[in-house]
Every structure is written in structure tokens, then in C-alpha cells.
Amino acid sequence: MSTPNDNPVPTVRVLPETLHRAAAEVFxxxxxxxxxxxQMWERSLPMYRASLVQGIVEDDGVVGGVARSWEVELDVPGGRxxxxxxxxxxxxxxxRRRGYLRALMQAQLQTTRDNGALVAVxxxxxxxxxxxxxxxxxxxxxTLKVTRRRAVLRPGAAAERRLKMITPEAAVRELPAVYERIRTARPGTVSRPSWWWAGMVDRHLHKDRPVWVLCTVDDDDQVDGFLLYTVNNRDGWDDPQQAVVEVLDLRAVDERVELALWQAAFGIDLSEHLLAHGRPLDPVLDLALVDPRAAVTTDVEDETWLRLLDVPAALSARSYGAGEPVVIGVDDQLMPDNSGRYRVSTDGVQRTDAEAELHCEVGELAAVYLGGTSFTQLAAAGRVRGSSEVLARADALFGTPRLPWSGTYY
Ligand SMILES: CC(C)(COP(=O)(O)OP(=O)(O)OC[C@H]1O[C@@H](n2cnc3c(N)ncnc32)[C@H](O)[C@@H]1OP(=O)(O)O)[C@@H](O)C(=O)NCCC(=O)NCCS
Structure with missing residues (x-):
């Protein structure tokens, strides 16, 4: 087989540790x-050690392309x-453009599925x-942009919490366990390996951007939320219009504790604006502010790209809303054994020979898998085929009360 440019299809292999630095160079x-x-390599080493690194090594030993992956747990509706x-x-x-990425993707999808992953993100x-x-x-x-002096929460919206400031080093040590404990079952959330924490904090410190960490502490002295922030344009302190506090991470055990952290953020003096990238599209903050325009949502973008590796197992691993069953016909050209018809109901999912009521490609099924998009929306864009009655039935099964969100960048 040949690529469009008549280059032979490249062979992808799992790279041994001795080639990880070469892989990092390609990256x-x-x-x-x-x-x-x-110095960069020393910081990247734990990440590479914990990863499956796949690459294309040419005859002369040159690494031409790479793809890295690691195991995580992903929250899906009703499960993990x-x-x-x-x-x-x-x-x-x-x-470039001689099929290296295609070969890497094909190999990575197959290997990660063989290793037990149901989806890739x-x-x-x-x-x-x-x-x-x-x-x-x-x-x-x-992105949420908050005008600090207008940001006042409705009375009683935030939980009463004591605040504790810890060092970035302590955050790297202590927050992984806190995150796992408080991680809510919101679809889209992923587990964070310890190297992820070190990398996140280090990335800022290395660029000479200070990182501060505020934690909320409950009545049992347990940390139940945290806020990591930095400041852009420190030279602007003379003129608070210029200095912007940037929220790097803000997670809490529940919405009221989250609001306690936002309240703490509003109290950071000497800046006019707060900026928080990568926040969910249904922020609780909007509804809790006395003046909802104090927080403006901008720059809406795609966050999680999801690939169903094992369609029947992934569909069976999530729960469904109430409603009548629907038979979905799925087409997967790259992993053909996923293609077929699936009967989805509140009680579960089975392969079926029954006629499909709705047809979609595996990528469209991925878009609705966490509840972030509806079949009706996809059909309106011509990406799914089915009658409006069937689409409504499928939406009732796949829909979720809150929008999916990860909040973990990698
Ligand atoms: C993106 C990248 C990995 C593509 O690698 P490549 O080996 O040139 O890609 P391939 O030749 O295998 O192309 C596979 C397909 O993807 C398409 N494609 C490749 N790069 C693309 C891009 N940047 N935008 C849109 N399509 C792209 C090709 O047109 C081809 O399409 P086809 O199969 O429908 O004909 C490479 O350009 C790169 O390293 N970019 C910078 C880093 C980056 O953005 N990586 C992605 C990280 S999320």
C-alpha cells in the first residue's frame, strides 16, 4: 500500500526509553x-516514562513522527x-503530508484499545x-473575564470556608490527592497523574510567572477546594487596570465551595480584571452574581476531542436518561468492527439486527457521548440522519443535566 504521494506506509513502533528524548525533539x-x-528534558522525563510513546523511526535511525498517550480515567454519565x-x-x-500522522493515529488507536482503553481523548x-x-x-x-469591582455574589451563595494559602511546592505534593477526593462525577473530567501537576506549576514558575495557591478548608480541617493563580503584567501594579489576575485552576467539592473560591479571587487586590481560561460553558458563577455582566464569557472553543475505541463497551459503560429505546446505526471506517446497529435504552445497550432508526459516523457518536451535543443539533447540521421523533428520543437518552467539561489541559 502507498500514501497519496507514493511514499510507502511508514511503520509505527513503540519507542524504547533510549529514543524518548529524540521523540521530545520532534515534538x-x-x-x-x-x-x-x-533542563527541559529533566522536567519532561517523568511524563515520558509514564507514557506509551509511539513513533516512526526511519532506516537511518531518524525519528520522523511521534504520538504519546497515557492511561487516565474519564468520567462519563453515570460512570468512569x-x-x-x-x-x-x-x-x-x-x-509532512506523506501519511506519517495517519499511520501514527492508526497504530495508536489500535494499541490503546488493545491495552484496555474504551475511548481516547x-x-x-x-x-x-x-x-x-x-x-x-x-x-x-x-474564557471568563470578570470585572472585579462589579463582582459581588448573591447573599448566602458561597459556602462559609476558611482559606489557607500553601506554596506551589506543597500544591504539587498535596493537591493530587485532594483532586482525586473532590473530583466530582462531571462527564469529561479526567484523572491527573502526579507528573501533570508538577508540569503545570513548573511551566509558569519556569517562565518567571509566580503561582499562588489558595485552598478552602472545611469544618473537619479537610481541604475541599483550591485556586491556583498568577498575574499577567506585574509592572501594571501602579495602574490596576493593567494587572490581570489569571486563574490557572479552580476546583471544588461542590458549587457552593467553588463560589467561595471565586469570592476569594474577587478579593485579590491591585487588579481590575480576572481572567480564567478553559472554564465550563455553564458556569455557576453567572447565576450567582448580583450583576451577571460582571463575568463575561468569551472565546468558546472545542475542549475534549473524543474517539470511541470500543463502541459497544463504551456505550454500555455510561447511563442513559428515561425514555423509549432507539436503534442507532454506526459507521466506523478506521475500526470497522465498531460498525453496526446498537439498541440503546435506559436499561443498557446491545448489538441488534433490527433496522437502524438513526444513522451516524463514529465521530458524531463521540460528540453526543458525554451529553455535550444533541442528535437534533447534529442533524440540523446534516451530520446525522433520522426523523425528528427519533432524534428527540435519542436526545432524551443521551442528554445530561450539566454540560460535560474537563478543565484539565494536556
Ligand atoms: C498535524 C501534523 C501532525 C500532520 O502530520 P502529517 O504527517 O503531515 O499528516 P498526514 O500526511 O498523515 O495527513 C493525514 C491527513 O491529515 C490532513 N492534515 C494533516 N495536517 C493537517 C492540518 N494541520 N490541518 C488539517 N488537516 C491536516 C492531511 O491533509 C491528511 O488528510 P487526508 O488523509 O484526508 O488526505 C503535522 O503537520 C504537525 O506536526 N503539525 C504541528 C504539530 C501539531 O499541530 N500536532 C497536532 C497536535 S494536536
Whole structure:
């Protein structure tokens, strides 16, 4: 078989540790980060050690393209599934458009499924790349811009909490366990490996951006929420219009504790605005503010790109709303054994020979899997076929009370 440019289909292999730095070099070049210094490599090592690194090694030993993944747990409606988180996908600038990415994706999908993942999840540099590989946008996020002096919460909205400030080093040590304990079952949330925490904090400190960490503490002295923030344009302190507090991470055991953290953020003096990237599209903050325009949502973008690796197992792993069953016909060109007809009901999912009432590609099924998009919306865009009655039935089964959101960038 040949690629469109008549280059032979490249062989993808799992790279041994001895080639991980070369893989990181390909990644550094592809993402325009630059050469990997010893210091950068030291920081990246735990991440590579914990990952499945796949790559294309040419006859002369040159690594031409790479893709990295690691095991996570992904919250889905009513459950949690083993998933592969995908990142560091890159091809050398002199090896592009000859099928390297396609070969990498095909190998990665197969290997991660063989290793037990039911779905793969990633964040895309460009939104035009991944649908051809069966990925769909399963969650979205946005930026919140808050005008601090207008931001007042309705009385009683926030939980009463004591605040405790800890160092970034203590955050890296202590917050992974807190995150796992308070992690709510919101579809789209993923587990965070310890190296992720170190990398997140380090990324800012390394760029000489300070990181502060405020925690909420409950009556039993347990940390039940945390806020990590930095400041952009520190030189602007003379003029608070210029200094912007940037929320890097804000998680809490429930919405009222989350609001206690927002209240703490509103109390950070010497800046006019707060900026929080990557927040959910249904922020509780909007409804809790006396002046809802104090927080403006901007820059809505795709967050989780999701690929169903094992369609029957992934469909069976989530719960469904009340309503009549529906038979969905699924087409998966890259992983054909996923293709077929599935009867989805409140009680579960089975393969069936019954006629499909609704037809979609595997990427469209991925888009509705966490409840972030409806079949009706996809049909309006011509991406799913079915009558409006069937679409409404499918929406009742797949819909979720809150929008999916991850809030973990990788
Ligand atoms: C994106 C990237 C990995 C593509 O690698 P590549 O080896 O040139 O891709 P391929 O030749 O295998 O192309 C596979 C398909 O994807 C398409 N494609 C490749 N790069 C694309 C891009 N940037 N935007 C849209 N489509 C793209 C190709 O047209 C081809 O489509 P087809 O199969 O329908 O004909 C490479 O350009 C790169 O390293 N970019 C910088 C890093 C990056 O953005 N990585 C993605 C991280 S999420």
C-alpha cells in the first residue's frame, strides 16, 4: 500500500526509553517550542516514562513522527471508563503530508484499545485535523473575564470556608490527592497523574510567572477546594487596570465551595480584571452574581476531542436518561468492527439486527457521548440522519443535566 504521494506506509513502533528524548525533539520542533535543553528534558522525563510513546523511526535511525498517550480515567454519565489521553503528536517539518500522522493515529488507536482503553481523548492544536480519524468534539470550554469591582455574589451563595494559602511546592505534593477526593462525577473530567501537576506549576514558575495557591478548608480541617493563580503584567501594579489576575485552576467539592473560591479571587487586590481560561460553558458563577455582566464569557472553543475505541463497551459503560429505546446505526471506517446497529435504552445497550432508526459516523457518536451535543443539533447540521421523533428520543437518552467539561489541559 502507498500514501497519496507514493511514499510507502511508514511503520509505527513503540519507542524504547533510549529514543524518548529524540521523540521530545520532534515534538519540540513540531510545536515550535525549540530544541530540548537538558533542563527541559529533566522536567519532561517523568511524563515520558509514564507514557506509551509511539513513533516512526526511519532506516537511518531518524525519528520522523511521534504520538504519546497515557492511561487516565474519564468520567462519563453515570460512570468512569479507562481512557487513553493523547498528546505530543507531531511530525518533523521535512516529513509532512506523506501519511506519517495517519499511520501514527492508526497504530495508536489500535494499541490503546488493545491495552484496555474504551475511548481516547485529546486537545487539538487545530480543529481541522482529527475528525478524519473518528474523533468528535465531546466538550467545549470558554474564557471568563470578570470585572472585579462589579463582582459581588448573591447573599448566602458561597459556602462559609476558611482559606489557607500553601506554596506551589506543597500544591504539587498535596493537591493530587485532594483532586482525586473532590473530583466530582462531571462527564469529561479526567484523572491527573502526579507528573501533570508538577508540569503545570513548573511551566509558569519556569517562565518567571509566580503561582499562588489558595485552598478552602472545611469544618473537619479537610481541604475541599483550591485556586491556583498568577498575574499577567506585574509592572501594571501602579495602574490596576493593567494587572490581570489569571486563574490557572479552580476546583471544588461542590458549587457552593467553588463560589467561595471565586469570592476569594474577587478579593485579590491591585487588579481590575480576572481572567480564567478553559472554564465550563455553564458556569455557576453567572447565576450567582448580583450583576451577571460582571463575568463575561468569551472565546468558546472545542475542549475534549473524543474517539470511541470500543463502541459497544463504551456505550454500555455510561447511563442513559428515561425514555423509549432507539436503534442507532454506526459507521466506523478506521475500526470497522465498531460498525453496526446498537439498541440503546435506559436499561443498557446491545448489538441488534433490527433496522437502524438513526444513522451516524463514529465521530458524531463521540460528540453526543458525554451529553455535550444533541442528535437534533447534529442533524440540523446534516451530520446525522433520522426523523425528528427519533432524534428527540435519542436526545432524551443521551442528554445530561450539566454540560460535560474537563478543565484539565494536556
Ligand atoms: C498535524 C501534523 C501532525 C500532520 O502530520 P502529517 O504527517 O503531515 O499528516 P498526514 O500526511 O498523515 O495527513 C493525514 C491527513 O491529515 C490532513 N492534515 C494533516 N495536517 C493537517 C492540518 N494541520 N490541518 C488539517 N488537516 C491536516 C492531511 O491533509 C491528511 O488528510 P487526508 O488523509 O484526508 O488526505 C503535522 O503537520 C504537525 O506536526 N503539525 C504541528 C504539530 C501539531 O499541530 N500536532 C497536532 C497536535 S494536536
Amino acid at each position: 519540540g520542533g513540531a510545536y515550535l517550542i525549540g530544541p530540548v535543553t537538558d 471508563v479507562p481512557a487513553a489521553a493523547v498528546s505530543s503528536v507531531g511530525v518533523r517539518a521535512d516529513r 485529546l486537545r487539538a492544536t487545530e480543529a481541522s485535523i482529527y475528525s478524519r480519524f473518528g474523533y468528535g468534539v465531546a466538550s467545549t470550554y470558554a
